[in-house]
Amino acid sequence: MSILVIAEHDNARLNAATLKTIAAATQIGGDITVLVAGHQCQAVVTEAAQVAQVNKVLHADHAAYEHFLAENLSELVVALGAGYQHILAPATTTGKNFMPRVAALLDVAQISDIIAVESADTFKRPIYAGNAIATVQSSDPVKVITVRSTAFDPVVATGGNASVEVISEVKETAQAQFVGEELAQSERPDLTAARVVISGGRGMQNGENFQMLERIADKLGAAVGASRAAVDAGFVPNDMQVGQTGKIVAPELYIAVGISGAIQHLAGMKDSKVIVAINKDEEAPIFQVADYGLVADLFEVLPELEQQL
């Protein structure tokens, strides 16, 4: 069997989610080819070729792929996809954007957000905000799959020496054009990759108060997240949202501050190794999933916590 993994990257570095997707591919079993499509992304190709589990790297380098537009990327993947029984990508906003187009162009279903590989055609995936886990079996000739990266441990990024094939095929449509982007600038680690995440909810009362979380985050090398309630209230931008419709995180330590623990928030963080909840409402549902709960006013607790770390 052969598996095509679409690499996620920023044209400079391979995203860790790719290594986790390769881990899922390894569990399916077969020859693994990684497609690196981007613009001036040679460094990413070199990185991908060093992963021991990878047999071959396809390198498609063109301005049309610089911003990973779904229209161009899906056409490229379909053009290269013949002969593969599985096509995998991380379930990031990039993967979620182009992979369903790949599936539809191939006239097959997509299996979204798998969290376990049972066999080459059977997978587990969360539904209903993670309140149920479905085991699904696909009879499609090609399985188009996105992988929830928090569910797989990354493969080691070294030890390999895969061959590289340059792809000259250019798929470019005039129908969709990149205009610009505003990427959050932060010295802190990525939410989805951080070892520690500290998140604030509606209890934070306003955006300025998130600075209290940021100061603690800086001491712990943590990323700062937020509940949907805090995003909806306009305290912080949506890219900080942890939950069913935001980011899914599973750090070693998750600290929930002023978060009640709505179903859709729990869906985004309940696989964290250790969960701490700080909330003044003793009845808040977040305490039902927390390893350590502190019933107290966060405005008293946070300065004290900062001091003691």
Next chain:
Amino acid sequence: MKVLVAVKRVIDYNVKVRVKADQSDVDLANVKMALNPFCEIAVEEAVRLKEKGIASEVVVVSIGPKTVQEQLRTALALGADRAIHVETDDMPDSLAVAKLLQAVVANEQPQLVILGKQAIDSDNNQTGQMLGALTGMPQGTFASKVSVEEGVVKVTREVDGGLQTVQLQLPAIVTTDLRLNEPRYASLPNIMKAKKKPLDVTTPADLGVTVARTVKVLKVEAPAERSAGVKVADVAELVEKLKNEAKVL
């Protein structure tokens, strides 16, 4: 400009589902159902485009058993002009839904199709993108801002690192994210008016689409439960436990 909005009937987002004892599915008997929250945002966006004079007509479509007409009436009460119900008791998957919508798009010829980015039941996040591929339309997924200009739509998208803006030639697909707008509540007079708005019923057979599933659900189970841990008395005890017991600091 005609705008088509596709909506789905799902479990109310406040309800916590339970898995059936035989692990065949989740238990939806006597559970409150509602318009999928992202679909509500899609309807709202289309209605706002009409209020701004950009959209001339807002058509809303849903696929499923007769009960989805409740959600179509909700969308009509929120301001859509007419509704199409594609009636089927099968549970079509995203690809089948996209094919049915492709047929509706061919009949209606909308300039803009707005869908929710995902339904909160299956959590697939596929249909809009699949419809884009099948119709050959460009897509702006996970939209937090939509502005229609001459022949194009500019869509600001919520991506992992922040925001990305793309410009799409019309006709185009937009899927909604949470921050796009805050949907209104339907007023009583509008709920009454919605009962009189046109609602056409069609079937997959009428649209020439066969609904076949290639992905079989073998089992649905409850996730591993996390049990509540301990309460600590103060910050000092918390830090001590994180250091010495959990060993994460």
